[in-house]
Amino acid sequence: xxxxxxxxxxxxxxxxxxxxxxxxxxxxxxxxxxxxxxxxxxxxxxxxxxxxxxxxxxxxxxxxxxxxxxxxxxxxxxxxxxxxxxxxxxxxxxxxxxxxxxxxxxxxxxxxxxxxxxxxxxxxxxxxxxxxxxxxxxxxxxxxxxxxxxxxxxxxxxxxxxxxxxxxxxxxxxxxxxxxxxxxxxxxxxxxxxxxxxxxxxxxxxxxxxxxxxxxxxxxxxxxxxxxxxxxxxxxxxxxxxxxxxxxxxxxxxxxxxxxxxxxxxxxxxxxxxxxxxxxxxxxxxxxxxxxxxxxxxxxxxxxxxxxxxxxxxxxx
Numbered sequence: 001x002x003x004x005x006x007x008x009x010x011x012x013x014x015x016x017x018x019x020x021x022x023x024x025x026x027x028x029x030x031x032x033x034x035x036x037x038x039x040x041x042x043x044x045x046x047x048x049x050x051x052x053x054x055x056x057x058x059x060x061x062x063x064x065x066x067x068x069x070x071x072x073x074x075x076x077x078x079x080x081x082x083x084x085x086x087x088x089x090x091x092x093x094x095x096x097x098x099x100x101x102x103x104x105x106x107x108x109x110x111x112x113x114x115x116x117x118x119x120x121x122x123x124x125x126x127x128x129x130x131x132x133x134x135x136x137x138x139x140x141x142x143x144x145x146x147x148x149x150x151x152x153x154x155x156x157x158x159x160x161x162x163x164x165x166x167x168x169x170x171x172x173x174x175x176x177x178x179x180x181x182x183x184x185x186x187x188x189x190x191x192x193x194x195x196x197x198x199x200x201x202x203x204x205x206x207x208x209x210x211x212x213x214x215x216x217x218x219x220x221x222x223x224x225x226x227x228x229x230x231x232x233x234x235x236x237x238x239x240x241x242x243x244x245x246x247x248x249x250x251x252x253x254x255x256x257x258x259x260x261x262x263x264x265x266x267x268x269x270x271x272x273x274x275x276x277x278x279x280x281x282x283x284x285x286x287x288x289x290x291x292x293x294x295x296x297x298x299x300x301x302x303x304x305x306x307x308x309x310x311x312x313x314x315x316x317x
Contacts, residue, residue: 002025003031003070003071004025004030004031004069004070004072005033005050005052005063005064005067005069005071005072005073006021006030006031006033006072006073007033007060007073007074007075007076007101008035008054008074008075008076008077009032009033009034009039009043009075010032010034010038010043011075011177012172012174012177012178012215013115013172013174013218013219013222014073014076015177016176016215017075017219017222017223018030018032018047019042019043020223022046022047027046028048029047030047030048031048031050031063031069032047032048032050033049033051033052033054033063034049034050034052035051035052035054035076048067050063052076054076054101055092055093055096057100057103057104060100060104061104061108064104064108065108070108070109070110071111071226072104072110072112072113073113073222073226074097074101074112077097077115078093078142078181079142079181079182080119080181080183081181081182081183081275083140083141083142083181084142084271087141090141090142090145091141091145094142094145094149095148095149098114098152098153099152102152105162105164109162110162111162111163111164111226112153112156112162113164113165113222113225114149114153114164114166114237114238115167115222115238116146116147116166116168116238117142117143117146117168117169118168118170118171118210118279118280118283119140119146119183119275120136120138120143120146120147120150120238121134121278121279122136122137123137123139123277123278125280127280127281128280128281128282129282129283129284130280130282130283131240131284132235132239132284132285132286132287133235138278140278142275149237150166150237151237153165153237153238154236154237157237164236165233165237165238166225166237166239167221167222167238167239168240168241168283169213169241170211170212170213170283171183171184171187171213172213172218173187173188173191173213173214173215173307174188174214174215175191175215175306175307175311175314183204183272183275183276183279184276186202186248190202190248190251190252190255191255191307191308191311192311192315194255194262194308195259195308195315196315196317198259198261199263199264199265200252200262200264201265201266201267202265202266203268204247204248204268204276205266205273206248207247207249208247209245209247209281210276210279211242211243211244211280211281212246213243213244213296213298214243214296214297214298214302214307217243217296217297221241221288221294224292224293225239225292225294228291228293229292232292233291234291239285239287240287241285242282242283242285243298243299244298244299244300245281246300248264248266250300251300252264254304255304257304258308
Protein backbone atom coordinates (compact mmCIF):
# COMPACT_ATOMS: atom_id res chain seq x y z
CA UNK A 1 0.00 0.00 0.00
CA UNK A 2 1.23 3.48 -0.83
CA UNK A 3 2.34 5.74 2.02
CA UNK A 4 2.22 9.32 0.77
CA UNK A 5 3.51 12.67 2.07
CA UNK A 6 2.12 15.86 0.54
CA UNK A 7 4.20 18.97 1.20
CA UNK A 8 2.37 22.28 0.88
CA UNK A 9 -0.79 20.40 1.83
CA UNK A 10 -2.79 23.49 2.81
CA UNK A 11 -2.11 25.29 -0.48
CA UNK A 12 -4.43 25.72 -3.43
CA UNK A 13 -3.57 22.38 -5.04
CA UNK A 14 -2.34 20.58 -1.94
CA UNK A 15 -5.53 20.92 0.08
CA UNK A 16 -7.64 19.26 -2.60
CA UNK A 17 -5.02 16.75 -3.74
CA UNK A 18 -4.51 15.52 -0.17
CA UNK A 19 -8.22 14.81 0.23
CA UNK A 20 -8.44 12.97 -3.10
CA UNK A 21 -5.38 10.88 -2.26
CA UNK A 22 -6.93 9.97 1.08
CA UNK A 23 -10.12 8.99 -0.71
CA UNK A 24 -8.18 6.71 -3.05
CA UNK A 25 -5.53 5.24 -0.76
CA UNK A 26 -7.03 5.56 2.72
CA UNK A 27 -6.99 8.42 5.23
CA UNK A 28 -4.16 7.04 7.34
CA UNK A 29 -1.95 6.46 4.28
CA UNK A 30 -1.68 10.14 3.30
CA UNK A 31 0.18 12.62 5.52
CA UNK A 32 -0.50 16.35 5.11
CA UNK A 33 2.81 18.18 5.34
CA UNK A 34 2.20 21.71 6.65
CA UNK A 35 4.38 24.66 7.61
CA UNK A 36 3.17 28.05 8.84
CA UNK A 37 -0.52 27.55 8.03
CA UNK A 38 -2.12 24.76 9.98
CA UNK A 39 -4.84 22.53 8.50
CA UNK A 40 -8.46 23.02 9.49
CA UNK A 41 -11.75 21.24 9.02
CA UNK A 42 -11.84 18.00 7.05
CA UNK A 43 -8.19 18.26 6.03
CA UNK A 44 -7.19 18.25 9.70
CA UNK A 45 -9.72 15.71 10.93
CA UNK A 46 -9.55 13.13 8.15
CA UNK A 47 -5.93 12.01 8.51
CA UNK A 48 -2.45 12.63 9.89
CA UNK A 49 -0.54 15.88 9.46
CA UNK A 50 3.03 16.81 10.27
CA UNK A 51 5.06 20.02 10.33
CA UNK A 52 7.32 19.86 7.27
CA UNK A 53 9.31 22.94 6.30
CA UNK A 54 10.89 21.73 3.07
CA UNK A 55 13.89 24.04 3.56
CA UNK A 56 14.77 21.99 6.67
CA UNK A 57 15.94 18.57 5.50
CA UNK A 58 15.64 17.14 9.01
CA UNK A 59 11.91 17.86 9.06
CA UNK A 60 11.44 16.17 5.68
CA UNK A 61 13.44 13.15 6.82
CA UNK A 62 11.57 12.95 10.12
CA UNK A 63 8.19 12.77 8.39
CA UNK A 64 9.36 10.19 5.86
CA UNK A 65 10.82 7.95 8.59
CA UNK A 66 7.92 8.38 11.03
CA UNK A 67 5.25 7.38 8.50
CA UNK A 68 7.31 5.00 6.30
CA UNK A 69 6.66 7.18 3.26
CA UNK A 70 7.32 5.75 -0.19
CA UNK A 71 5.88 8.54 -2.35
CA UNK A 72 6.05 12.33 -1.99
CA UNK A 73 3.93 14.92 -3.75
CA UNK A 74 6.14 17.98 -3.31
CA UNK A 75 3.87 21.01 -3.76
CA UNK A 76 5.47 23.55 -1.41
CA UNK A 77 6.57 26.54 -3.52
CA UNK A 78 6.51 30.32 -3.89
CA UNK A 79 4.49 31.32 -6.97
CA UNK A 80 5.28 33.68 -9.82
CA UNK A 81 4.18 37.14 -8.67
CA UNK A 82 5.44 36.66 -5.11
CA UNK A 83 8.68 35.18 -6.43
CA UNK A 84 9.37 38.35 -8.44
CA UNK A 85 8.88 40.44 -5.31
CA UNK A 86 10.96 38.06 -3.17
CA UNK A 87 13.44 36.30 -5.49
CA UNK A 88 15.86 34.99 -2.86
CA UNK A 89 13.19 33.42 -0.63
CA UNK A 90 11.70 31.94 -3.81
CA UNK A 91 15.03 30.35 -4.70
CA UNK A 92 15.39 29.00 -1.18
CA UNK A 93 11.95 27.41 -1.06
CA UNK A 94 11.66 26.31 -4.68
CA UNK A 95 15.20 24.99 -5.17
CA UNK A 96 16.68 24.19 -1.78
CA UNK A 97 13.36 22.71 -0.69
CA UNK A 98 13.25 20.47 -3.76
CA UNK A 99 16.86 19.42 -3.27
CA UNK A 100 16.05 18.39 0.31
CA UNK A 101 13.05 16.35 -0.82
CA UNK A 102 15.11 14.61 -3.52
CA UNK A 103 17.94 13.86 -1.09
CA UNK A 104 15.53 12.26 1.36
CA UNK A 105 13.88 10.39 -1.51
CA UNK A 106 17.30 9.05 -2.53
CA UNK A 107 18.05 7.90 1.01
CA UNK A 108 14.67 6.24 1.61
CA UNK A 109 13.75 5.22 -1.98
CA UNK A 110 10.66 7.37 -2.45
CA UNK A 111 8.94 8.31 -5.67
CA UNK A 112 8.58 12.08 -6.11
CA UNK A 113 5.99 14.18 -7.93
CA UNK A 114 6.99 17.81 -8.49
CA UNK A 115 4.77 20.30 -10.31
CA UNK A 116 6.47 22.45 -12.90
CA UNK A 117 4.77 25.28 -14.77
CA UNK A 118 4.21 27.14 -18.00
CA UNK A 119 6.62 29.56 -16.32
CA UNK A 120 9.56 27.44 -17.52
CA UNK A 121 9.14 28.97 -20.97
CA UNK A 122 10.28 32.43 -21.99
CA UNK A 123 10.11 35.05 -24.74
CA UNK A 124 12.11 32.84 -27.12
CA UNK A 125 9.69 29.91 -26.84
CA UNK A 126 7.06 29.37 -29.57
CA UNK A 127 3.86 30.88 -28.17
CA UNK A 128 1.38 28.69 -30.04
CA UNK A 129 1.25 24.90 -29.69
CA UNK A 130 4.36 25.10 -27.53
CA UNK A 131 6.14 21.74 -27.97
CA UNK A 132 7.07 19.39 -25.15
CA UNK A 133 10.74 19.76 -26.07
CA UNK A 134 11.59 23.35 -26.98
CA UNK A 135 13.54 26.43 -25.96
CA UNK A 136 13.32 27.11 -22.22
CA UNK A 137 14.84 30.49 -21.30
CA UNK A 138 12.55 31.91 -18.57
CA UNK A 139 13.06 35.51 -17.49
CA UNK A 140 11.44 35.30 -14.04
CA UNK A 141 12.79 33.83 -10.82
CA UNK A 142 9.78 31.52 -10.64
CA UNK A 143 10.49 30.24 -14.14
CA UNK A 144 14.19 29.82 -13.41
CA UNK A 145 13.45 27.72 -10.32
CA UNK A 146 10.88 25.58 -12.11
CA UNK A 147 13.15 24.95 -15.10
CA UNK A 148 16.06 24.14 -12.78
CA UNK A 149 13.75 21.86 -10.81
CA UNK A 150 12.90 19.89 -13.94
CA UNK A 151 16.60 19.39 -14.63
CA UNK A 152 17.34 18.44 -11.02
CA UNK A 153 14.56 15.85 -11.01
CA UNK A 154 15.87 14.43 -14.29
CA UNK A 155 19.33 14.23 -12.73
CA UNK A 156 18.12 12.34 -9.66
CA UNK A 157 16.26 9.90 -11.89
CA UNK A 158 19.20 9.25 -14.21
CA UNK A 159 21.94 9.37 -11.56
CA UNK A 160 20.24 7.67 -8.61
CA UNK A 161 17.23 5.88 -10.13
CA UNK A 162 14.65 7.91 -8.21
CA UNK A 163 11.17 7.69 -9.75
CA UNK A 164 10.68 11.41 -10.38
CA UNK A 165 7.72 12.68 -12.41
CA UNK A 166 6.13 16.07 -13.00
CA UNK A 167 3.70 18.22 -14.96
CA UNK A 168 3.97 21.68 -16.45
CA UNK A 169 0.79 23.05 -14.97
CA UNK A 170 -1.09 25.91 -16.61
CA UNK A 171 -3.17 28.32 -14.52
CA UNK A 172 -5.29 26.37 -12.03
CA UNK A 173 -8.88 27.40 -11.32
CA UNK A 174 -10.47 26.24 -8.05
CA UNK A 175 -13.77 26.84 -6.30
CA UNK A 176 -12.39 25.62 -2.96
CA UNK A 177 -9.13 27.39 -2.10
CA UNK A 178 -8.08 30.87 -3.13
CA UNK A 179 -4.90 31.16 -5.23
CA UNK A 180 -1.67 32.32 -3.65
CA UNK A 181 0.22 34.84 -5.75
CA UNK A 182 0.22 33.55 -9.31
CA UNK A 183 -0.08 35.43 -12.61
CA UNK A 184 -3.20 33.50 -13.62
CA UNK A 185 -5.05 34.28 -10.37
CA UNK A 186 -7.26 36.76 -12.23
CA UNK A 187 -9.32 33.88 -13.60
CA UNK A 188 -10.38 32.75 -10.13
CA UNK A 189 -10.90 36.31 -8.90
CA UNK A 190 -13.22 37.03 -11.84
CA UNK A 191 -15.66 34.35 -10.70
CA UNK A 192 -15.87 35.71 -7.16
CA UNK A 193 -16.41 39.28 -8.34
CA UNK A 194 -18.93 38.20 -10.96
CA UNK A 195 -21.06 36.57 -8.28
CA UNK A 196 -20.56 39.20 -5.55
CA UNK A 197 -20.35 42.46 -7.52
CA UNK A 198 -21.27 41.60 -11.13
CA UNK A 199 -18.12 43.48 -12.14
CA UNK A 200 -14.41 42.77 -12.19
CA UNK A 201 -11.30 44.86 -12.92
CA UNK A 202 -8.72 42.63 -14.59
CA UNK A 203 -4.96 43.08 -14.14
CA UNK A 204 -4.11 41.45 -17.49
CA UNK A 205 -5.06 43.07 -20.78
CA UNK A 206 -7.53 41.72 -23.33
CA UNK A 207 -5.91 39.30 -25.76
CA UNK A 208 -3.65 37.73 -23.12
CA UNK A 209 -4.22 34.06 -23.88
CA UNK A 210 -2.94 31.53 -21.34
CA UNK A 211 -3.39 27.82 -20.77
CA UNK A 212 -5.77 27.00 -17.93
CA UNK A 213 -7.12 23.94 -16.13
CA UNK A 214 -9.94 23.28 -13.68
CA UNK A 215 -8.80 21.88 -10.34
CA UNK A 216 -10.46 18.43 -10.73
CA UNK A 217 -8.33 17.91 -13.84
CA UNK A 218 -5.21 19.19 -12.08
CA UNK A 219 -5.73 16.61 -9.32
CA UNK A 220 -6.56 13.88 -11.82
CA UNK A 221 -3.43 14.55 -13.88
CA UNK A 222 -1.11 14.50 -10.84
CA UNK A 223 -2.41 11.12 -9.73
CA UNK A 224 -2.55 9.61 -13.20
CA UNK A 225 1.04 10.50 -14.08
CA UNK A 226 2.26 8.88 -10.85
CA UNK A 227 0.21 5.76 -11.56
CA UNK A 228 1.36 5.53 -15.19
CA UNK A 229 3.36 2.56 -16.44
CA UNK A 230 7.00 3.71 -16.28
CA UNK A 231 7.83 1.62 -19.33
CA UNK A 232 5.71 3.98 -21.44
CA UNK A 233 7.30 7.20 -20.19
CA UNK A 234 9.76 8.83 -22.55
CA UNK A 235 9.46 12.11 -20.65
CA UNK A 236 9.26 12.58 -16.90
CA UNK A 237 10.09 16.10 -15.74
CA UNK A 238 7.83 17.49 -16.86
CA UNK A 239 4.88 16.88 -19.17
CA UNK A 240 2.97 19.70 -20.85
CA UNK A 241 -0.67 19.39 -19.71
CA UNK A 242 -3.57 21.68 -20.48
CA UNK A 243 -7.34 21.68 -20.81
CA UNK A 244 -8.22 25.07 -22.34
CA UNK A 245 -6.75 28.38 -23.41
CA UNK A 246 -8.54 31.72 -23.09
CA UNK A 247 -8.04 35.43 -22.51
CA UNK A 248 -10.03 37.61 -20.08
CA UNK A 249 -12.60 38.48 -22.77
CA UNK A 250 -13.34 34.83 -23.57
CA UNK A 251 -13.79 33.99 -19.88
CA UNK A 252 -16.02 37.02 -19.30
CA UNK A 253 -18.18 36.14 -22.32
CA UNK A 254 -18.73 32.63 -20.94
CA UNK A 255 -19.61 34.02 -17.49
CA UNK A 256 -22.09 36.43 -19.12
CA UNK A 257 -24.05 33.45 -20.42
CA UNK A 258 -24.97 32.82 -16.78
CA UNK A 259 -24.72 36.39 -15.38
CA UNK A 260 -25.81 38.63 -18.30
CA UNK A 261 -25.11 41.96 -16.57
CA UNK A 262 -21.55 41.08 -15.60
CA UNK A 263 -19.10 43.85 -16.57
CA UNK A 264 -15.37 43.45 -17.24
CA UNK A 265 -12.96 46.37 -16.84
CA UNK A 266 -9.18 46.64 -17.00
CA UNK A 267 -6.41 48.08 -14.85
CA UNK A 268 -3.29 46.36 -16.15
CA UNK A 269 -0.54 45.44 -13.70
CA UNK A 270 2.78 45.86 -15.54
CA UNK A 271 4.60 43.14 -13.57
CA UNK A 272 1.87 40.54 -14.07
CA UNK A 273 1.47 41.48 -17.73
CA UNK A 274 5.20 41.12 -18.41
CA UNK A 275 5.17 37.66 -16.84
CA UNK A 276 2.08 36.59 -18.80
CA UNK A 277 3.56 37.88 -22.07
CA UNK A 278 6.55 35.56 -21.62
CA UNK A 279 4.34 32.47 -21.29
CA UNK A 280 2.73 30.41 -24.09
CA UNK A 281 -0.71 31.09 -25.52
CA UNK A 282 -1.31 27.34 -25.57
CA UNK A 283 0.80 24.22 -25.11
CA UNK A 284 0.95 21.01 -27.11
CA UNK A 285 0.30 18.23 -24.58
CA UNK A 286 0.33 15.35 -27.08
CA UNK A 287 3.22 13.62 -25.26
CA UNK A 288 1.13 13.34 -22.09
CA UNK A 289 -1.76 12.01 -24.15
CA UNK A 290 0.44 9.44 -25.88
CA UNK A 291 2.58 8.30 -22.94
CA UNK A 292 -0.03 8.03 -20.17
CA UNK A 293 -3.39 8.69 -21.84
CA UNK A 294 -3.98 12.20 -20.48
CA UNK A 295 -7.39 13.65 -21.29
CA UNK A 296 -9.10 16.49 -19.38
CA UNK A 297 -12.71 16.23 -18.27
CA UNK A 298 -13.52 19.97 -18.34
CA UNK A 299 -13.55 22.48 -21.18
CA UNK A 300 -14.25 26.20 -20.72
CA UNK A 301 -18.05 26.00 -20.74
CA UNK A 302 -18.20 23.01 -18.39
CA UNK A 303 -15.73 24.62 -16.00
CA UNK A 304 -17.56 27.98 -15.89
CA UNK A 305 -20.91 26.31 -15.24
CA UNK A 306 -19.51 24.19 -12.41
CA UNK A 307 -17.52 27.07 -10.86
CA UNK A 308 -20.53 29.40 -10.77
CA UNK A 309 -22.77 26.73 -9.27
CA UNK A 310 -20.32 25.72 -6.55
CA UNK A 311 -19.19 29.26 -5.72
CA UNK A 312 -22.80 30.42 -5.63
CA UNK A 313 -23.53 27.79 -2.97
CA UNK A 314 -20.35 28.65 -1.09
CA UNK A 315 -21.05 32.39 -1.08
CA UNK A 316 -24.75 31.99 -0.40
CA UNK A 317 -25.76 33.70 -3.65
